[in-house]
Amino acid sequence: MPSLRDATVESPAPVRAVANALSQWIGQLGAVWVEGQVTQFSRRPGLATVFLTLRDPVAQVSVPVTCSRTLFDSLNPPLVEGASIVIHARPSYYPANGSLSLAATDIRMVGLGELLARLERRRQLLAAEGLFDPALKQRLPFLPSCIGLVTAPGSAAERDIVDNARRRWPAVRFETAYAAMQGQRSALEVMEAVEKLDRLAHVDVIVVARGGGSVEDLLPFSDEGLVRAVRAVRTPVVSAIGHEPDSPLLDLVADVRASTPTDAAKLLVPDMAEELAQVDAARARLRGDITRLVAREQQALDALRSRPVLADPRSLVAERADEVVALRDRARRSLRHALDRAADNLDHQRARARALSPLATLQRGYAVLQDDAGHVVTSVDGVSAGQSVSVRVADGRVLATTTETEKESS
Secondary structure, three states: OHHHHHHHOOOOOOOHHHHHHHHHHHOOOOOOOEEEEEEEEEEEOOOEEEEEEEOOOOOOEEEEEEEHHHHHHHHOOOOOOOEEEEEEEEEEEEEEOOOEEEEEEEEEEOOOHHHHHHHHHHHHHHHHOOOOOOHHHOOOOOOOOOEEEEEEEOOOHHHHHHHHHHOOOOOOOEEEEEOOOOOOOHHHHHHHHHHHHHHHOOOOEEEEEEEOOOOOOHHHHHOHHHHHHHHHHHOOOOEEEEOOOOOOOOHHOOEEEOOOHHHHHHHHHHOOOHHHHHHHHHHHHHHHHHHHHHHHHHHHHHHHHHHHHHHHHHOOOOHHHHHHHHHHHHHHHHHHHHHHHHHHHHHHHHHHHHHHHHHHHHHHHOOOEOOOOOOOOHHHHHOOOEEEEEEEEOOOOOOOOOOOOOOOOO
């Protein structure tokens, strides 16, 4: 095959010759260290190779990168999109599709990526100790009487929190402890301010507030000492650092995370207007419930009063009076019948008693003779002449003296 330098319009070089030449020239570069930012990566199931796209941090230039799954999985912290890395890779050109790629044998975090990697390792260690356990977090008071505020003097974060909190609940009070929110002494001063406010008995909740900034500016709020100090305090702590995308370690250890200082003010105190509206709504519901209850009971009372018995209570008494009269008459008749039967029975028994009485015999003309001792004389042998005797007749006694006795022969 002629050299590419000898190619002419009459005798052009084929595409494969150019592609092979490019592959040879690029292969001669050997392994190189390349810096860039990961824009995307793909882990395809079943493949031992991971595909990444590495972009130049300044120019709009990117190149595909391949690495082994073992190398990718060994990275700590795990590689994420947007991370800045340095790779040791060998460039290669594939003539079949005319693509250039880098085969990485080593991947290292650099710059911001290395900083984020250290923060991630610190987060993992503190999480393993249980400092971020949700079970340790405290609930915020519904209406704190005094709010402890840790922020920089004259900061926008202070104005946002104070203005919004007082607009929502004018009676709220603040106990402010100023500290540097940026720089080498920031973590120490914030730690001291938090501990100072925690010692004040009238402070119900502490909020640490700072506006947005770069990762380097927010680095003090991921300090391990500050994280441990916040976990140790007894007062609930609210973290209001940066904006929504910012996530320092203070957000993880705090009892409540606010996306912005303004959001912190909404979390700290209720809105008086909303609470008054809820009270009015509750009062209206209660009034409506009571009105409906009274109306329902009034309807029940009206229904009872409309019944004939309650409309004229005397009708019930009149019915019962008639029953009482009838029962009284029945009782009188029953008693009269019973008395009549008893009188008849008494007459019968008296007649029988009279019939069996000795007096009845006496009334028929018979008499009973008794000696002076009161013994009944049944034989003339029991009486002698000149003896005093009494004769019992039907209506009395006859006292007499015997002159003589006469015994009948049988």
